[in-house]
Amino acid sequence: MIIGSRPLKYQVTVDHDHCMLCGRCVENCSYSVYRMEDHRIRINSRNCVACHRCISQCPRDAITITSRPCDYRPHPVWTDEIRESIFKQAESGKILLGGMGNNMDYPIIFDRIVLDACQVTNPSIDPLREPMELRTFIGKKPKRLDLHYRPGHDVEMRTSLVKNLQLETPIMIGHMSYGAISLNSHLAMARAASECGTFMGTGEGGLYEALYPYQDHMIVQVASGRFGVDVNYLDRGAAIEIKIGQGAKPGIGGHLPGEKVCANVSCTRMIPEGSDAISPAPHHDIYSIEDLKQLVRSLKEATEWKKPVFVKIAAVHNVAAIAAGIARSGADAVVIDGFRGGTGAAPSVFRNHVGIPIEAAIAAVDIKLRQQGIRNEVSIIASGGIRQSADVAKVICLGADAVYIGTAALVAMGCRVCGTCYRGLCTWGIATQRPDLVARLNPDEASRNVGNLIQAWTLELAELMGAAGINSIESLRGNRDRLRGYMLDQEMLKVLDIKPVGA
Amino acid sequence: MPAMEIDAQGMHYTPLNQMIRRAVSEGADEIILRNIMGQRFIGDGLMGTVCITVEGVPGGDLGMLMQGPTIIVHGNADHAPGNTMDDGLIVIHGSSGDATAHSMRGGRVYVRDDIGYRGGIHMKQYLDKRPVLIIGGDAHAFLGEYMAGGLIIMLRLGTEDLTPFAEMGIASGIHGGEIFIRGGIEDWALGFGSVCSPADPPQMETIRPYILDFCRHFGLEAGPVLSSPFTRIAPVSTRPFADKYTWE
Numbered sequence: 001m002i003i004g005s006r007p008l009k010y011q012v013t014v015d016h017d018h019c020m021l022c023g024r025c026v027e028n029c030s031y032s033v034y035r036m037e038d039h040r041i042r043i044n045s046r047n048c049v050a051c052h053r054c055i056s057q058c059p060r061d062a063i064t065i066t067s068r069p070c071d072y073r074p075h076p077v078w079t080d081e082i083r084e085s086i087f088k089q090a091e092s093g094k095i096l097l098g099g100m101g102n103n104m105d106y107p108i109i110f111d112r113i114v115l116d117a118c119q120v121t122n123p124s125i126d127p128l129r130e131p132m133e134l135r136t137f138i139g140k141k142p143k144r145l146d147l148h149y150r151p152g153h154d155v156e157m158r159t160s161l162v163k164n165l166q167l168e169t170p171i172m173i174g175h176m177s178y179g180a181i182s183l184n185s186h187l188a189m190a191r192a193a194s195e196c197g198t199f200m201g202t203g204e205g206g207l208y209e210a211l212y213p214y215q216d217h218m219i220v221q222v223a224s225g226r227f228g229v230d231v232n233y234l235d236r237g238a239a240i241e242i243k244i245g246q247g248a249k250p251g252i253g254g255h256l257p258g259e260k261v262c263a264n265v266s267c268t269r270m271i272p273e274g275s276d277a278i279s280p281a282p283h284h285d286i287y288s289i290e291d292l293k294q295l296v297r298s299l300k301e302a303t304e305w306k307k308p309v310f311v312k313i314a315a316v317h318n319v320a321a322i323a324a325g326i327a328r329s330g331a332d333a334v335v336i337d338g339f340r341g342g343t344g345a346a347p348s349v350f351r352n353h354v355g356i357p358i359e360a361a362i363a364a365v366d367i368k369l370r371q372q373g374i375r376n377e378v379s380i381i382a383s384g385g386i387r388q389s390a391d392v393a394k395v396i397c398l399g400a401d402a403v404y405i406g407t408a409a410l411v412a413m414g415c416r417v418c419g420t421c422y423r424g425l426c427t428w429g430i431a432t433q434r435p436d437l438v439a440r441l442n443p444d445e446a447s448r449n450v451g452n453l454i455q456a457w458t459l460e461l462a463e464l465m466g467a468a469g470i471n472s473i474e475s476l477r478g479n480r481d482r483l484r485g486y487m488l489d490q491e492m493l494k495v496l497d498i499k500p501v502g503a
Numbered sequence: 504m505p506a507m508e509i510d511a512q513g514m515h516y517t518p519l520n521q522m523i524r525r526a527v528s529e530g531a532d533e534i535i536l537r538n539i540m541g542q543r544f545i546g547d548g549l550m551g552t553v554c555i556t557v558e559g560v561p562g563g564d565l566g567m568l569m570q571g572p573t574i575i576v577h578g579n580a581d582h583a584p585g586n587t588m589d590d591g592l593i594v595i596h597g598s599s600g601d602a603t604a605h606s607m608r609g610g611r612v613y614v615r616d617d618i619g620y621r622g623g624i625h626m627k628q629y630l631d632k633r634p635v636l637i638i639g640g641d642a643h644a645f646l647g648e649y650m651a652g653g654l655i656i657m658l659r660l661g662t663e664d665l666t667p668f669a670e671m672g673i674a675s676g677i678h679g680g681e682i683f684i685r686g687g688i689e690d691w692a693l694g695f696g697s698v699c700s701p702a703d704p705p706q707m708e709t710i711r712p713y714i715l716d717f718c719r720h721f722g723l724e725a726g727p728v729l730s731s732p733f734t735r736i737a738p739v740s741t742r743p744f745a746d747k748y749t750w751e
Contacts, residue, residue: 088749098751225625226606230589231548231568258742270608270629271651275741276678280649284624285564285583285602294543298564298586301520302548348751422750 003087007080010048011069014041018062025054025063030425030437051418053427085348098348099421099431101248101385101407102340109359109488110391114501116482117467125466132462133472136402138239139164139308139332141376162332163308164379165219165239167402168197169458170473171392173450174337174383174404175221175241175312177203179256179265179277180344180421181410182438183210185430188446189409190214195447196454199238201404204254204279206268207233219310222299224253225279227269231302239332240299241310242292244283247341247358247384249350250314253279257345260424262433293329300330308332315339315361315384316354320368326378327369333379335404336361340385342407344431345422358384359398363496366399366478389460398496399478412453413446506533506556516542516562520549527553527572541581546574563600566593569610582619585612588634594720598640607634607653611713615721616640616661621648626680628652637717645672647736648694652679656710656717658728659685665731668692674736678743682736683710685728693736696743702733 012033014025019041026034031047034054048065055063072080085096118124125132139162146158173189180203187210193200194217201219202211206228211218220237222229234240245251256265256277266273286292296309311326312335313319319336326334338358343351362382369375382395383404392403411417414428421431429441461473470476484501485493493500507526511519519542526534532553536545539559546555546566554573557565565584566574573592576584582600585593591610601619604612609632617640624645626634634653640661647655659665665686674682675694683702693699702710711729718725 085751088751092749094749095747096751097748226587226608226627229568229587229606230608231550231570234548234568255744257745266629270632271627272629272679272741275651276744278649278651278676278678278744280625280676284621284648285586285605294563298544298547298567301517301544302568304521304524305517347748419751 003091006084006087007068007070007072008045009068010045010050011066012043012045012048012054013064013066014043015060015062015064016040018060020060020062022059024057024059028053028057028427030427030432030434031420031423049418049420049423050416051420051427052416056414096348097345097422098351098419099343099345099423100417100419101342102352103419104352106357108385109357109492109496110385110387110394112486112488113359113394113483113496113498114486115390115393115397115464115468116484118469122469124469125471127459127462127466130466130471132465133474134169134458134462136167136170136473137164138167138310138379138381138401140378143376163306164332165199165308166197167199169454169461170396170400170402171196171454171457172198172219172381172402172404173200173409174406175201175203175219175243176342176344176406176410177205177221177256178208178211178268179203179205179260179433181431182426182429182433182441183208183264184438184441184443185410185413185446186211187443188413188441189450190218191443191447192409192450192454193217195451196458198454201241202237204228204243205256205265206270207236208264208268212236222295223279224281224283225277227271227277227279230270234299234303234307237307239308239310240303241312241335242283242295242299242331243312244286244292245312245314245316245337246343247314247337247339247355248343249346250316250339250355251281252347252350253281255279255345257422257424260433265433289325289329292326292331296330310335310381312337312381312383314341314354315356315358317356319356319361320364323365323378323380324368324372324374327372327374328377331378333381333401334365335381335383336365337404338382338384341383342410343421358382358386358395360492360495362395362400363398363498367497370478389457389464392457393461393464393476394483396473396476397479397483398498401477408453409450412449413441414449504530504532506535507531508535508537510537511540511542511559512538514542516544520544520547523549523553523555527551539578543581546572566591566612569593579616580614584614585610585634585636588612590632596721601643603638604634604636604655607636608632609634611635611637611716613637613717613720614639618642621645623647623650623653623655623682625649625651626653626655628680635713637713639717639721639723641668642670644670645675645694646670647674647677647680647682648672649676650674650678650680650682650738654680654710654713655682656713657682657684658714658717660723660728662686668734673697674738676743677736677738678741679738683733684736685731685733687732688734688736696739697736698739699734699736702735706735707733 339355
């Protein structure tokens with residue numbers, strides 16, 4: 001007890017004048033903050049994670065949660081997070097884990113890039129009046145079309161096209177496994193993806209039977225643990241994604257703790273109940289680009305060359321060269337996951353310090369593939385830290401074909417980004433397998449919310465395009481002239497290949 | 504139906520696999536592949552109960568994701584035969600490369616001679632699905648690393664005086680399944696999270712049918728093998744990393 005108690009992270013107060021003793025806070029809090037005693041709500045603030053479930057359910061707005069009511073002595077270098085990390089590690093001698101994405105105060109490049117709009121010349125397009133083409137095809141494109149003109153204006157195309165995924169909007173939902181999140185959240189997102197004409201990733205947790213009706217809109221993942229992977233699984237997916245790395249924890253594997261491996265999760269992952277699900281850092285059959293090519297081809301061969309195969313990597317320093325290798329491996333799309341990507345749990349040191357931002361990574365990959373004349377060989381999917389439609393528009397201008405959203409979709413289902421996913425007690429029924437908590441998430445309502453979000457962003461994207469005088473997403477892709485850097489240094493502008501404001 | 508023969512001389516793996524699939528869908532229960540020279544992915548994702556005999560040396564990922572068939576190889580096999588295999592049998596009359604039986608989930612892989620590095624890595628089991636890898640000879644480092652279930656038996660038949668097995672990282676990160684090695688192993692060879700002890704008679708009884716089956720396939724005498732001492736390697740816990748982390 002040398003270090004002793006630390007200041008409260010959150011102070012919970014109940015306004016007893018407003019409180020009607022309905023007990024909803026007691027019922028809803030899975031972290032045991034509240035209890036009812038002697039006709040009064042009693043509080044243990046130390047247990048609070050600020051998930052705001054109680055606030056959302058309180059009919060009288062009687063609850064207030066304050067961050068750090070009594071803080072450490074302010075210090076710009078020895079911040080409270082730094083001090084608390086040291087306390088924890090001094091007590092335990094262990095690696096620190098955290099939930100959700102990178103929480104360091106790095107500047108966000110998206111917020112230093114502005115979009116363009118038409119004035120006077122080249123008038124803007126009204127999306128209400130004119131058709132806006134947001135349909136996106138993910139997969140290999142031919143370098144050229146071999147067209148033969150027959151007499152009588154008849155044209156024959158002799159180029160054989162490879163199967164692409166057809167997206168009605170360039171917004172997809174990324175891979176979050178069943179196990180890390182609940183079945184109801186998977187159901188909700190799968191339904192939303194189907195209804196919006198887009199796709200959702202399964203993550204490395206197999207495909208639960210209840211999701212089969214949405215399989216034509218699901219991308220099945222093959223990661224280093226190969227959990228839930230068999231021919232049936234591969235055949236059901238619309239596409240297959242090989243996960244090499246993840247933006248939240250580049251270079252390391254994943255461990256789903258045994259507590260989350262309940263009967264159903266054990267069934268889709270095909271491992272015993274209660275056992276840790278360990279995905280090693282590398283795929284042990286991939287130690288080179290040639291090996292990756294072999295895995296891509298083995299998956300295509302197993303599914304008779306009917307499925308596009310994606311390869312997902314974390315955005316790291318040499319991302320452009322790696323992506324160029326992937327483009328040559330036979331993969332149909334490369335997914336780049338930036339260092340702001342979310343996660344249920346990752347060592348904080350990786351989450352906060354390893355990898356690079358998605359903006360720079362996408363720009364670098366797009367430039368490299370164009371320089372090498374192989375941009376048509378793969379689609380580029382941007383993932384990790386896409387927060388709003390403006391980010392979607394900007395990253396497409398930097399060269400992406402489409403995006404994956406993750407955290408944003410969870411927030412659409414109620415997630416408050418409390419970062420406590422690893423506890424398995426998610427009060428919103430998202431990052432938990434506890435049946436009573438999972439039951440709180442109504443898949444019908446939640447799918448509506450996620451669908452609404454995708455629809456709203458798609459509408460905004462169409463408006464942004466129209467304002468820029470662009471009526472097709474094809475013309476937005478890699479269109480750096482529509483971007484300007486605001487307060488970005490010259491080197492950064494060079495990496496992004498965009499001009500500064502005013503230029 | 505008589506055995507169907509395919510001369511694979513100079514043939515690419517995709518048309519070869521298409522021919523195999525077509526034959527299986529037309530009811531073939533025996534296929535002989537002649538002049539195989541490095542074609543990868545033979546039997547990849549194949550289902551059913553067909554028996555495929557391979558004359559020659561198949562390329563990587565032989566029988567990957569396979570669900571049921573039998574593949575008998577008269578020759579060596581390249582790396583990762585039985586990769587993520589679901590069910591069936593692969594019998595290799597020779598040696599095989601690295602990552603043999605990688606992530607295998609069910610069925611059996613029998614290799615008469617030696618295997619490369621990372622054999623049986625991340626094998627896993629679920630309910631009645633329990634993969635089995637039996638190696639007649641020796642293996643290189645990282646045998647059974649991250650093993651999450653299943654059974655590996657290594658007979659080391661080529662080692663006359665049965666010196667202790669000395670390849671590093673055996674079963675490091677193992678959290679399910681078990682490994683039996685004929686003779687002893689060097690202490691330093693044992694990986695993180697694993698524990699070893701001499702196999703006791705009840706344990707030997709559990710692997711006896713597998714050894715008999717293996718010997719039957721290769722015409723070996725099982726008696727001397729079964730009477731040898733074995734070392735059993737098992738996980739310390741199903742959660743080897745539970746103690747490595749603390750929460751932020």
